[in-house]
Amino acid sequence: MKSKKPFVLLSSTGLFIGVLLMILSACSENKEAEAKNYLGPEGIPVSQEMIAELTSPPNVPGPTGRRKAKKLIVNMEVLEEEGEMTDGVKYVYWTFGGSVPGSFIRTKIGDEVEFHLKNHPDNKLPHNIDLHAVTGPGGGATSSFVAPGHETQFSFKVLNPGLYVYHCATAPVGMHIANGMYGLILVEPEEGLPPVDKEYYVMQGDFYTKGENGDRGLQPFDMKKAVDEDADYVVFNGKVGSLTGDNAITANVGETIRLYVGNGGPNLVSSFHVIGEIFDVVRVEGGDLINENVQTTLVPAGGAAIVEFKVDVPGTFILVDHSIFRAFNKGALGMLKVQGEENKKIYSGKQEEGVYQPEGSGIQEMPVDKGVAQTEETAKSLQEKMEFGKATYMRTCFACHQAEGQGIPNAFPPLAKSDYLNADLNRAIDIVLHGKTGEITVNGEKYNSVMTKQDLTDEEVANVLTYIYNSWGNSKKEVTTSMVANRRNTH
């Protein structure tokens, strides 16, 4: 509901007037100002150094207000951690700063950001970061690639105001994003955004699990469903219920709210809507364009929007992706709880909290347990072994050794045309059964890393190795279940 016209200072207009005044007053101003107007944001000088405040969702760091551009140090740590998608459903999230979405970064136009990306030593995979607010190749991705136990550093100057997505861009990119590696970085205009009473950070993401929605236990990522865009969960802030019940965001009647809404995807576009509210202002796609009096705004995958509204009456307002099955059946539902005096003129009703959650928190009852299945049958022909082996590979080995067995330089050795693999079949079986540490040389390149023990049945090991040996130019050996059982019992 609208109270007053939002005041908007288009920074380009401001700049234009600034330039005009400069010309009229016929120079003699200080050199800094001249450089700035001549070069645009690139010329904005930075004073002092400052450590960026980073917040986890739904919190947002304090406004930059009227502060000058600074050298802003961002310390971001990548953590791979098990978390809960919903009651009884576990998922291993890959995160920027330990949360999904990752820590919110708030900058001001002209800031020189010195970005430190740390990959925790307990992590299994290399990562990097592509910030859409960066002007430069890969948005920082190539400069920030970092292996577990290492740290990288790069800098950039923020030149364009707006709300931007950042995400991991390490291959397979879709998988890193699907596991939660995204967040928002805000670049405030010189004069700052107009003040509001409450600001919150909400980011949508779609998740793909081996089991169906609600299947219990630790659910691995499902590549096939991700490729097919067949999401099991569509959620705000990383999990079902992150913004409902006690986790709801709050406000008081009469306050103005600003939501920084992002969409990490990887696949789905969000039709963002707040049930019972009208956005007084939408900063469309997080840019300079302002739309007013909007019911639902599109937030593209890898994009954002800023929505602002005043709350006039108390009650629970439901945040949804208005592709509505996602809200009621897959988790894309949050709550804004507003307290205060009723205003019968604006709304007369009879209100019921939670009225919009008739089907619970996004979990549908699934009568049969499909948790296991899949590899229970026994493969008979070589072709079947290849098929089952490929499924195991895509589920278990693929994250490190990559889709075509090509590996990742300096991190994961190739399985394609691997001289190490082809030289000794029993050794390969042992590696899959027990893991591997210490230096090895594969195709002339040295690796000294850790492959954890893979929790697979003898048949799964036989099938996955048969698949690998019969793919990508390897030596076409067939591995049987009894060969694996024999190694397991004797080594």
Ligand SMILES: [Cu+2]
């Ligand atoms: Cu990553």
